[in-house]
């Protein structure tokens with residue numbers, strides 16, 4: 001066969017997988033119906049673990065050179081209880097970045113090309129070819145309509161949440177949860193920002209952060225039940241949502257919107273079994289979660305490394321391929337277990353620890369940074385949100401002084417918090 005692997009989809013998951021396999025000397029065909037550079041509906045915040053992978057692949061320089069500023073500070077404001085922290089970590093060292101997808105995906109596709117993969121843009125796969133139960137190749141057509149078949153021992157679906165590869169092989173879905181939300185975003189010039197800002201308000205999550213070319217992306221996520229009504233007047237409802245954050249609304253009112261609104265609805269949460277003989281899945285095709293924690297690109301990068309290492313182990317005879325791919329699935333699931341839980345809770349506006357935790361974090365920068373690290377992916381979620389740790393943090397705050405004001409209690413405006421620690425005894429001492 002001409003190729004060792006065919007990869008369908010050449011964005012956050014497909015291009016790095018192709019690049020890493022090509023670096024190992026494999027013959028890789030990478031196809032995408034899109035041409036690059038091109039956008040896709042997705043915001044593009046890359047947390048430090050994802051940035052660290054760009055560094056190790058030698059691609060961060062190109063991102064930084066694209067007039068994309070580093071992001072080192074984060075502000076989280078839950079119903080006006082505010083904590084500020086640094087999202088830069090000792091372990092990963094790097095700042096976060098948020099390159100536009102048309103910038104990032106081009107850099108990734110070029111990386112695959114430079115590593116020796118063959119890239120076919122404007123190539124739309126319409127059929128996954130099977131021999132009995134086994135996938136053996138793809139059929140697709142080029143922009144000028146010619147139909148082409150290609151064959152390889154493994155076809156990798158990096159073709160996104162609605163993956164044709166996954167549908168064709170009926171990949172088993174597990175631990176699925178319904179779609180909790182929909183989201184809207186656009187880009188403004190002339191907004192001053194100091195890092196990333198995230199605001200949780202009743203039935204709305206609002207976020208803003210800098211991206212390429214001195215633009216700021218402003219993002220609103222809302223519960224699924226509100227989406228239909230929101231859609232009736234997107235601009236009006238978007239502005240209404242950010243008016244719940246007067247400081248940001250004031251800056252937006254003085255700024256200029258440079259692009260249309262982008263919308264994303266039906267954002268399911270699921271795992272798919274990512275392999276069987278002849279095929280594998282990577283990125284959103286294999287694991288999808290709500291965008292609220294901005295993990296998809298970072299996840300895709302990690303899984304590109306895990307999958308390419310598994311295929312290399314199988315092809316080189318280090319391990320039977322099937323065992324290597326089973327390890328890939330295990331490692332992926334282990335890596336995202338806590339984040340999947342956290343993401344689904346945040347998407348459902350169920351903030352672990354809620355305002356009580358935020359109150360306890362105030363004035364404790366080390367714990368605040370650890371808390372921010374749970375979303376960044378640099379602190380252990382299960383450890384941080386364990387009842388014993390939450391009790392410890394709240395206890396520390398109680399001991400820090402009676403003078404501290406306790407969190408305001410206003411049930412009418414409060415989002416639905418989950419408070420793992422029920423005892424508020426220490427609060428009565430204030």
Ligand SMILES: Cc1cc2nc3c(=O)[nH]c(=O)nc-3n(C[C@H](O)[C@H](O)[C@H](O)COP(=O)(O)OP(=O)(O)OC[C@H]3O[C@@H](n4cnc5c(N)ncnc54)[C@H](O)[C@@H]3O)c2cc1C
Nearest residue numbers: 009012013033042043044045125159160283284291296297
């Ligand atoms: C509103 C929203 C906001 C988000 N914000 C963030 C964020 O801030 N940070 C973050 O990390 N993640 C974010 N994500 C998630 C992120 O977009 C995805 O996790 C990421 O794009 C997954 O990359 P992928 O390569 O797996 O799939 P995709 O980016 O979906 O790429 C799939 C590619 O496959 C190609 N393809 C599909 N079918 C075929 C076919 N039949 N033939 C040929 N080509 C095909 C497509 O053209 C496409 O280029 C967000 C998602 C949404 C919806």
